[in-house]
Amino acid sequence: GNGGGSSGGGTLVGLVTKTDTNPFFVKMKEGAQQAASSSGVTVQSFAGKQDGDNQSQVDAIENLIASGAKGILITPSDSKAIVPSVDKARAAGLLVIALDTQLEPASAADATFATDNYKAGLLIGQWAKSKFAKENKQAKIALLDLNPNQVSVDVQRDQGFLEGFGVDVKDKNRIGDEADPRIVGHDVTDGAPEGGRTAMENLLQKDPGINLVYTINEPAAAGAYEALKAAGKEKDVVIVSVDGGCPGVQNVKAGVIGATSQQYPLKMAQLGVEAVAKFAKDGSKPQNTDTGVTLVTDQPADGVESKDSAWGLQNCWG
């Protein structure tokens, strides 16, 4: 072994995430680090500079191959465009596991440890549908997406939510082509609170009657809530989100978010690191694993399985 990175037990595991600012990926990194010390391997992490930064991920994979890594865990920024690089890594004898987001095709990775983002959207959509049906309210929906680029997570969560709510989404791979009159509009948030707030404000101006807000993640939801609060509408509007981070679940508990689909980045990363450690020892390859998604809400709805925020807080990731 040489250098600081590859000293721990000789087995190097690479973790390549989309960004290093989103807390979701930061937690993933922490999970990998924890698992590394218990499995006796070393983890080196890389990230793109922003959502969609495919080139940095390509560079990272190559550098990991050059560093003699045994395996790579990757959350692809562009799940199609990264495939050739993944092929190269596998050809060089590395184990490649897709975390959180599938590759296209999924078979390009040795295994996928992921949540079904579509399902995450579907759950909050179903929950909202059931809630609105029970209260016999007509929904007016605002969708706060990630960015104009239509990246896969963004599309899957958004379209999952709409299908769960019973909206005809037309092209399932496209945000915003729906014709349903209940939809007030889409806007983008960059997955951050400031963007969430601005987008919410603008959509509220467009139609003050909005009563259901889908958000790409919980930071965006927090921003949207501030906009609603400023407009005095926080009591009348239901926000749903995806992620299940601790601040997000606390917001569920506080009534800011109605329901969120919790995902498990720590678990994905831990399983991933362990799988690579095992592969390094005996060459066995792991199976695809759905690390699961759980609907977290304090207002359970009929026909949609969910856990409450107390459970959510025990299982949240940061």
Next chain:
Amino acid sequence: MTTPVLQARGLVKRYGKVTALAGSDLELLPGEILAVIGDNGAGKSSLIKALSGAVIPDEGEIFLDGDPVTFSTPIDARRAGIETVHQSLAVSPSLDIAANLFLGRERRRRGVLGSVFRMLDRNGMREEARRQLDALGIMTIQNPGQAVETLSGGQRQAVAVARAAAFGSRVVIMDEPTAALGVRESRAVLDLILQVRDRGLPVILISHNMPHVFEVADRIHIQRLGRRKAVVDPKSVSMSDAVAIMTGAMEPPAA
């Protein structure tokens, strides 16, 4: 009457509220040195800028050998054989002296290197530059490969003057070419102006230096408040009278 080589009639140029040229005329006769004198701001530079295509006048006409012409860029004027030394010098500081001399009319190498690869004939241009500078007597410049930004103000002016003298084929215009020059360098420029005239080329010389003007000029154009106030003969008008006309203290003699 001989046709003027270069003639301007009723040139007007306004900059916002300032009128730099208020209907100015000019005539440059074949083979003469025409000095243009005037107070600061009288519109001398604006006048020759219009003649050299550097600005487009708002009104008025320009004639070359009697034919009306319009110069919309400095290149047009240059094509017509008019070379100008501007007051602001117009040199490229980071390029070397030779490159500046040949700027915009670079020479290419002979053969395929030049025609296909469009390679410059660096050495040829350097040697030619050396010759031009020597002719001007600019001894302090040692190396035509030196960047112009490393030259003193006077040295830069010498480069600009050398360029105009070398390439002018019909008219040479110099806007205060000796302003920053030393005594010896000024002498060299005046000699050069006379040489150019002797080559048959007419010269327009703008200068605030009356002894210089009276020494070389064949006729003196006096510019005042954006107009041609008078044209006088240096042999029949005294220096102080010319200055008096220029400053408005005296009316020009009836021509």
Next chain:
Amino acid sequence: MTTPVLQARGLVKRYGKVTALAGSDLELLPGEILAVIGDNGAGKSSLIKALSGAVIPDEGEIFLDGDPVTFSTPIDARRAGIETVHQSLAVSPSLDIAANLFLGRERRRRGVLGSVFRMLDRNGMREEARRQLDALGIMTIQNPGQAVETLSGGQRQAVAVARAAAFGSRVVIMDEPTAALGVRESRAVLDLILQVRDRGLPVILISHNMPHVFEVADRIHIQRLGRRKAVVDPKSVSMSDAVAIMTGAMEPPAA
């Protein structure tokens, strides 16, 4: 012997391979006009830049009233009462004339507006600027609120000269102050220089214009190849001899 107001001994300034000053001396006596003449590139500007804190010499000493001083910024020299008109003019194009005159020594309003809110006394400065320009006889400048970038080269030079004349308290240095000026404006500057001297302030004047130099100078410092070649008395040396010494054609007379 009287102590020189400003004295330089053995100043050396190198720019890379170029030696602009090769051990230059200078003495400015109380109440005199000292002209500095020399070829282009002789190191005149470099010499006065060192005296005005604009460049820091590599070697050599500067004395003010006999005491050694070091100027590391132009402000140091200004504090010591030395005002300079640089060849490059050093004006701020986008600011107006009044602002340029008072640049770096703005006047504040009286009372709290000035002391607490640090408000400038715009009107006061404008009026004072008007007075200074009138004193110089720069008639073509109509409005001290005009931006300097809209002035002609000569008008700009007038602004820089007015500034130095107005604020110099010990020494006024002018590097080619009349280079771009018209006849009348040059006259005004020369008169101003004489006025400044009559106020008791010594002046260093760099100029290539020998008639001007011989008209106003009390002594002439001849700079050659980065060194002081001689100091001559304009009353006892002819113009052509001075030029001959300057260009190296003649040895200076034994002082």
Next chain:
Amino acid sequence: MTAVVEERDRSLLTRVQHVLHAQATIGPAVVLLASVIVFALLSERFLTPGNISLILQQVAVVGTLAVGQTIVILTAGIDLSCGAIMVLTSIVMAKVAAETGMPGLPALLLGFVVGTLCGLLNGVLVTRLKLPPFIVTLGTLNVFFALNLWYSGSATIRGTDMPSLLLWTGQTLNIGGTRITYGSILLVLLVGAMAFVLKNTAWGRHVYSTGDDLEASRLSGIRTARVLLSVYATAGLIYAVAAWTLIGRIASASPQAGQMDNLDSITAVVIGGTSLFGGRGAIVGSLLGALIVGVFRNGLALAGVDVLWQTMAVGVLIIVAVSLDQWIRKVKP
């Protein structure tokens, strides 16, 4: 015939141009007015007091950054690190208060100090190493951003964990039925104060002069290095104020915020008519510039335009607004 009409048209245009030119920041003001009118016609919701207040809130952060960015650009500089400084200071303020229980005021002041120091670092690098500001801030952008991630551990700090002073900028004041946030008011005050200082103090003149011609200013006896240092440090302080406004706006401090704000603040400044070459421009223009972009985003969203075309519209807007401003300025005598 046509020629005559054209001539008359042109002179009318020229007259309009002259009238517009009478005031300095009239260019951006005209663009703002025109876009307000267009959007008001497109949607009746646009010109409601609530929506106006909203736009003010939405531009508060970028507008505040633009104030600092303007003084930097006036010195012929540029600050690519403004967003990174803002995020770093917001995290410092919030995290120190949330973790050590420091009260609001010292936490806020600490943030101001950090912002000023970051700006000062930029200034020192610009003046001592004599590097172009673009390069310095391109470098420190990365440094501040890394520090931010390291110090925050990429974790968001929730508003509920902070002292209320840090969130004050998000509170609203009722002015004649319209609710304005203190953050927006802070921005207006800041613009007013900076406009006063630039116009009426020696320091303001020296800022313009330094940007106009550095060497000439130095020779004129201006301590240009000191002016530059003070400009970058002041800009850093203003970014820290922007951090305060940001915390109030999102009721939390997020290490992800502000990454796009560098270019956004520069966009506001250039649309506002300040020259990237330094020495020319005004703070009020930058506020108008920020408002123009805010009005566009809000108005296009109200009109139901897809985000994709919003991106494109902002691109076109930049070019059109600056062209118009330059056309108006051309009258300059």
Next chain:
Amino acid sequence: MTAVVEERDRSLLTRVQHVLHAQATIGPAVVLLASVIVFALLSERFLTPGNISLILQQVAVVGTLAVGQTIVILTAGIDLSCGAIMVLTSIVMAKVAAETGMPGLPALLLGFVVGTLCGLLNGVLVTRLKLPPFIVTLGTLNVFFALNLWYSGSATIRGTDMPSLLLWTGQTLNIGGTRITYGSILLVLLVGAMAFVLKNTAWGRHVYSTGDDLEASRLSGIRTARVLLSVYATAGLIYAVAAWTLIGRIASASPQAGQMDNLDSITAVVIGGTSLFGGRGAIVGSLLGALIVGVFRNGLALAGVDVLWQTMAVGVLIIVAVSLDQWIRKVKP
């Protein structure tokens, strides 16, 4: 005593400075060499032929963009839209081929035409509207990016759906046991050709002269508008070549790619010693600049340094490299 020693030290340093200054691009070359040595000491994997070839591949895209960026910066411009042009052209090449079955060569040429047209648009706006290039390309950046998203429908096009010519740049050539991609070779050829043109043709001189002093060049009889147009159009063409390299490198065409490449290419150019004020610099320097950043990222990764600190290191690197380069240039007579 100490004073004497100091004197001697200083003169040694000065002598080093003089030696370094003899060659124009020696500054970046020294930085590159130093970083290679340091990283080779830190990790024995660093100096293997495989890793060297890797770094070459990794800098191929940014390096190619930097060639176009350099000629723009030499004219005192800047191109913020280079990444957007590259992505747009890569999508056009790939999508046209994949969807209409157009063969590789015409698809590639179509991409080249699109890139050239995008560059030409920048050039037209810069020369006709007389807007600062920063503003023009800030605007067109948004426009091109929106067009890219619209045309691609945000969908990635797989390499398997493309003609092999588009992927050719990702193929490798075995040179003495080291496998070099054609993309890297293309970059080296491009750098050589452009360096030749800049140094040895009239056009090259006019590019330098225009960047040096636009008005002086115009008065000297250079058609500066035409020079600028040709520079922006050529840069657009070079970005299209970068698009080709990009497709080969990731074996697909992704509408998400290239968003950070604007600043990365500018970083390479400035580290390479080209002045942002125009008129001074060299293409080879930009290649070295791109390599320096590539070596740093790769070397730090091999040394196991966390991305966070890689970000910071790149920030510090920019400042240090440019300072060093300026120090070396100071000798200039």
